[in-house]
Amino acid sequence: MSRSAPSRPFAGRRRAVVAVALALWAVCTATAHAADAQIVSERRVSARVVELQVSTPALAAPTRVTVDLPAGYDAQPDRRWPVTYFLAGTMNNDRAFNDIVGGLKLTEGYPSIVVSPDGDNGSYWSDWYNGGAFGAPKFETYVSDQLIALIDRRFRTIADRSQRVIAGVSMGGYGAVMLAARHPDRYAAVASISGVVDNSLVPTGAVLSISSTFDGGPVDAIYGPRATQEIRWRGHNPTDLAGNLRDLDLQVRTADGLPNPGIGEQLLSADTVSCVVEAGVYAASVSFHRTLVSAGIPHAWKDYGSGCHTPENFQRQIVDVLRQFQTVLAHPRPVPASFSYSSIEPDFDIWGWHVAADRRRAAEFLRLDDAGASGLTLTGSGLTTVTSPPSFAGVPRVDLAGATAGSVVPDPAGRIRFVVDLGPPDAAQQLTPGATTRRVRRAVSLRPQAVVVITRSRPTRGHLRVCAHTVGGTVAARLAVTGARRRVLTRGRVVPLGPEATCRSLRWTRRLRDARGTLRVTGTDGVGHPVAARRTFRVPAALRR
Template identity: 40%
Template sequence: MSRFKIRCAVLLAGICAALSLTGPATAAPAPNGGLTLRSDIAINARLHELVFTTPDLNAPTYVRVLLPQGYSSARRYPVLLLLEGCCNAAPQARDWTDPAKGNAEAIVGNTPVILVMPDSGKGGFYSDWYNNGHGGNPRWESYHIGQLLPWIDAHYSTVSGRRGHAVAGFSMGGFGAMSYAARHPDRFVSAASFSGALDSNDPQAVTTDEMLAYLDNPVPGSLWGPRSTQEIRWRAHNPWDLAANLRGMHLELYTGNGNPGPFNKTYDSTEGKDVHPQSVSMHNRLNSLGIAHEWHDYGGGSHSWSYWRRDLTQYLPGLMATFAHPPAQPEPFTFTAAEPRFDAYGYQVTVNRNSPAFTTLSGVTHNGFTLNATTSATVVTATRYRSGAAYQVTTSTPRGKKSQTIHAARDGRLTIPVSLGALTTNQPDIDTLIAQHSETATITIAEHI
């Protein structure tokens, strides 16, 4: 890969964060969403190349699936979604299994895991594109999370649910792995970044990410819009801003500092000046939040396949140990999103606005939750209450308390309206939004005796 492509890959990977108002974070994925398998070619006994068409992309798209040795439908296997960096021509799906690049088949060996390696565009950024307010294709997140992974679970013998799914990637794919994990923490039990650009608040990231997106569409503002006017759309996918969502997950971060190392003899500014500072920023953010993670700042190293192969090799043992003994869903949990509609761990939140603004659902247990939002909302709980039973729901806000009786639906969910002030903000800061721009409602739930 050329130095230009490498640099692009990193920064683009790093800018991170576009937000679609109707992306997968807003609703549970459909079983297939129009995804159609067009061909399945066996490269060898383990490796298959699939070609799909989907309404979320304008052209057929490739996926490589590497099955475990001795794959049998009589047992179930966990899944690792393995993501690609920027700038390579389609099909990007082939890079991780190219012996001269990822060499994943040899690295995985007899490890009992299914690898899923999809296309991602030259600079797709694992996002549903804003397209200057028009929306539409490409919708990479809707495709990968809402269509491809459910299809894999339906057509292969996989371990279902969060406990059987992980995501990892390099460069832009490192961003994608941490962004997908933070936006969908109920879908993944582990996430890893190899030389990922993980904080788009880095000033260098903006220009680079826009430049890399031009590889797929040269119209300015297509990816997430201009940063100057659409900052929240950038930050709504930014792993740094969404880091609190990663609590309870097995996490690993790998980065070099660009200096000469075992596989490079000269300084690499892409790794040293672009990716490394963003990875350090993410590491510090996780530490400040008290979120456990493995930090591999290995010193000398460049932005190249030699190091990403080593990263994958080192990640596999911890990943498989996590699959063997998956951590429980965090309880209580916290989840932050900027979409007007989102879901997490079975809870569905609809905020009464059309424009994006950060909302946080926190302290969520059977006994209630706290909601920080800029306006009123409706929260539909997970299925955890007695069907038809009556519950006293008390909402406490700065204006006082209000109690109401709500009956659980047949599926065991409560639908709770939350009245808050009609506050607005266009450029919220993730650290000060809750204190300065939103109101807090604390909801307690008790069953009537």
């Protein structure tokens, strides 16, 4: 609006354990970030509208947030709700959704809290470079790290990625898609409404360069001059980050910049300038759409034909966006079993993984491909340190191929930490004229040693009832039962064991004479590790003969 996975769980029980662990990690991380921002005042504007003042070190001054409550929020005090974040455009603020496009009316039947933060006049919803000094304003940090946690703490939200979506108009469309691409583990869906979603085009890049002046900053304060800081422009550009959006529900909507009298636009009016703006937005949206198609990334694409950068055009798009959001929230996608992701940050967290690049390395893209519990592929330079999600709880050791160490022991939470050598760290910043970079691609496989867990060994008159499962993979297990002096009581039996409980009945081949017996499980897991487990059981006197 112109201010006119995952780790891949092994299966079954492992999947549930990993999902819970990732949820706890997200909650703990969100709680920590929420402590960085505080609500300093709150005002009930109307039955459905709450206005907050938020203080955060990410911004130079307190900032306002408008929260639209869904119909029924007060009448249903035990109900929790999804959250929709709506980002405004250049020269707009948090009230634009309600005051300019009639958002309160548009969301009368929409079952979600709608949160509209203020993005200043031309922040592009980014953490600013500020000539290399960085510091405030840091709108990406504020929205994705702090505001989400703050809203989840203050309101009755469903604090889960599957119930959180984000959209924006114009600069807000850029911001929404940029934030979703850089933090795909925090949003289930994203929509660009006439968004400036490709900063590599000359007109859109020029507008972004001067937008920092709308808030009193110098030209190019947001990402720096393109001549020397192209990597920062690309590292925030939705079109360059398109691959990060594969696991989100994605909408790209735009009009073509020709006036549409059918929705109330007039050529010989103030709408004329807005038509020029929409034509630029259209070019950016088409470029983004073509990149998504080329990469095979599913998305909803809607070219509305005639329409300018006006509230009337935005309103029809918002109606369609909310309809698709409602479907996404009602039918959430599962967490991806594996993922791919690119970032220019020196260290980052994504889907429970933490990645720290070599501190000697200049700014460049670091790419993860097919990251999951069985491994990942890294592309970059320097010694890169990787910490996994808590996927290996109960596993004694994980063998590594492609890392600097051959094996590693998980920490008490089930995480592993390893280093990957991607060659010498690049000294020259990627995409800088004359720079030479030598990025290395290396695959790392993770091979956890499986453990057999025996959960039942109950003797009856005719057999021993046995139940067992594994942690860390599958095992081709041989089951045998012995009594005193290792007297064999059953025939050996080979049973495939996995994360789900497997139960078998082992028939006695000899009379039960001993007060105790031992169940022994031996075998190898799926990657060749030897596995052994045993459990002693008591034989009731009534069964001995």
